Amino acid sequence: MERLSKATLPAAHTDGVTLPPSGWDTQRTGIVHMGIGAFHRAHQAVYTQDAFAATGDDRWGICGVTQRSDTVKRQLAGQDGLYGVLERAVDHTGVRVVGQVREVLFPAEQNAELMARIVDPATRVITLTVTEKGYRRNGQGGLDLADPAVAADLAGGEPVSAVGRLVRGLQARQRAGAEPITVVCCDNLASNGRVLKRLVDDFCAALGDDDLTAWIASKVTFPCTMVDRIAPATTDADWALGEQILGLHDEGLVTAELFKQWVIEDDFVAERPAWEKAGAQLTDDVEPFENMKLRILNGTHSTLAYAGALRGYPTITRTMADPELAELAAGLITEDVIPVLECPPGEDLPAYGAEVLKRFSNPALAHKTTQIAMDGSQKIPLRLLSTIRDNLAAGRNPAHAITGVAAWMAYVATPEANGLPLPIDDPMADRLAAVRGSKDALGIVENLMGIEDIFGTDLPGNTSVHDQLVDAVTALLP
Numbered sequence: 001m002e003r004l005s006k007a008t009l010p011a012a013h014t015d016g017v018t019l020p021p022s023g024w025d026t027q028r029t030g031i032v033h034m035g036i037g038a039f040h041r042a043h044q045a046v047y048t049q050d051a052f053a054a055t056g057d058d059r060w061g062i063c064g065v066t067q068r069s070d071t072v073k074r075q076l077a078g079q080d081g082l083y084g085v086l087e088r089a090v091d092h093t094g095v096r097v098v099g100q101v102r103e104v105l106f107p108a109e110q111n112a113e114l115m116a117r118i119v120d121p122a123t124r125v126i127t128l129t130v131t132e133k134g135y136r137r138n139g140q141g142g143l144d145l146a147d148p149a150v151a152a153d154l155a156g157g158e159p160v161s162a163v164g165r166l167v168r169g170l171q172a173r174q175r176a177g178a179e180p181i182t183v184v185c186c187d188n189l190a191s192n193g194r195v196l197k198r199l200v201d202d203f204c205a206a207l208g209d210d211d212l213t214a215w216i217a218s219k220v221t222f223p224c225t226m227v228d229r230i231a232p233a234t235t236d237a238d239w240a241l242g243e244q245i246l247g248l249h250d251e252g253l254v255t256a257e258l259f260k261q262w263v264i265e266d267d268f269v270a271e272r273p274a275w276e277k278a279g280a281q282l283t284d285d286v287e288p289f290e291n292m293k294l295r296i297l298n299g300t301h302s303t304l305a306y307a308g309a310l311r312g313y314p315t316i317t318r319t320m321a322d323p324e325l326a327e328l329a330a331g332l333i334t335e336d337v338i339p340v341l342e343c344p345p346g347e348d349l350p351a352y353g354a355e356v357l358k359r360f361s362n363p364a365l366a367h368k369t370t371q372i373a374m375d376g377s378q379k380i381p382l383r384l385l386s387t388i389r390d391n392l393a394a395g396r397n398p399a400h401a402i403t404g405v406a407a408w409m410a411y412v413a414t415p416e417a418n419g420l421p422l423p424i425d426d427p428m429a430d431r432l433a434a435v436r437g438s439k440d441a442l443g444i445v446e447n448l449m450g451i452e453d454i455f456g457t458d459l460p461g462n463t464s465v466h467d468q469l470v471d472a473v474t475a476l477l478p
């Protein structure tokens, strides 16, 4: 079967296929994206292409940076950068062909090209989706200066960490006297723009480069964002369906639901794409939207992932079909999360929660429980412990959120459930291995609650939380 490319693009009237807007291939590069994985291709790149379609502003082609392997570079090479987004819903299946990515760099071999792209005055926006662990933070939320990649980047040479590459690129831009630039974190982190700004400042301070710190303070902004679109890793069934619809083989195919949302703090020191023309929301205060999404959607996602995997369920959809776990999810949202949330302007929290549960039940998406289970040490604090702390402060008992944390603990301790392997893919894997294979709920809870970078110093001393965790882990262990 032929590969997707400029020459083989399906005809405009092909059923189920939406083509990129005319002129897609003549756009100039104006965005550098670090971490060109599934989510960027299904979310920010789609918004950017839709903004181009709406305005004709052709300055926002994307230079994608594949951080850890050249897989995506190989996938899009030979396709003129084209790839499809396989949109899967109960009542819709189609492929949106995206041509916004104009080049892909693999900085392990192309660092000079990456630096040149960041220095280029035509580049006015840098976006990132490098995963929560990709920022290499310490337990206090600062840059982990002891991290081997960060330490190597500080020592000089070609940078390898995301923050190192970003700062070295900004340093090169400063030295070239280039214009201001906006850095937009699009990862699932609370106050993600503030988090990234702090990590950049920590790197500059460790460098001892006060001029760079001052230049960044005056010429670079770091707006916060809330990002949302469920984009699971592409499955074999997705590949086959994509080929069937396109009539072509697409090495870069990604899969997603139809729903998407992007709320962006309006703090751009330089020009940007007209993302609002594509449905993005610009606001002065993203925090209520972040908390709504990270706690209602992501906190429930993690709870379902761990509790479902412990029953051997391979996907979120299968987990939602279990009435007991669907009830746990609904109770978490309505009884623990929403009562301590500020409602963002224009939102209806109960309706949002109900929609999230409907999205989780999408039978067309095979979002693996073990994919969502990744990096729990990075996710649990902001997705569930935040809800627990706010409930405790309000004199409430967050029983469902505690069960969610217990499900993570039991998952960490359990190598396999009903034939489903439960891998620990986590930057703290070595530390978490201490409880692997244990059936001692008390020991599991006390060992894991002793990880200060996750639980802090307040929660381990809370007897009620401790005892509820022990009871829940006892019930959840297979």
Ligand code: NAI
Pocket: 034, 035, 036, 037, 038, 039, 040, 065, 066, 067, 068, 069, 129, 130, 131, 132, 133, 134, 135, 161, 162, 186, 187, 188, 189, 227, 228, 229, 230, 231, 232
């Ligand atoms: P992916 O696995 O397809 O891509 C991850 C990207 O991050 C790759 O380019 C990889 O090279 C890079 N990366 C991974 N570890 C890194 C590290 N230690 N240092 C530097 N770069 C690293 O994952 P996907 O689906 O694109 O998700 C990425 C992030 O996007 C998530 O972690 C989350 O923060 C955010 N997100 C994902 C959604 C989804 O449904 N997939 C939805 C909303 C947000």
Ligand code: CS2
Pocket: 188, 227, 228, 229, 230, 231, 297, 298, 301, 302, 371, 372, 373, 379
């Ligand atoms: C998921 C998120 O993998 C995970 O941790 O909870 O990637 C989730 O799919 C997105 O945040 C949805 O917007």
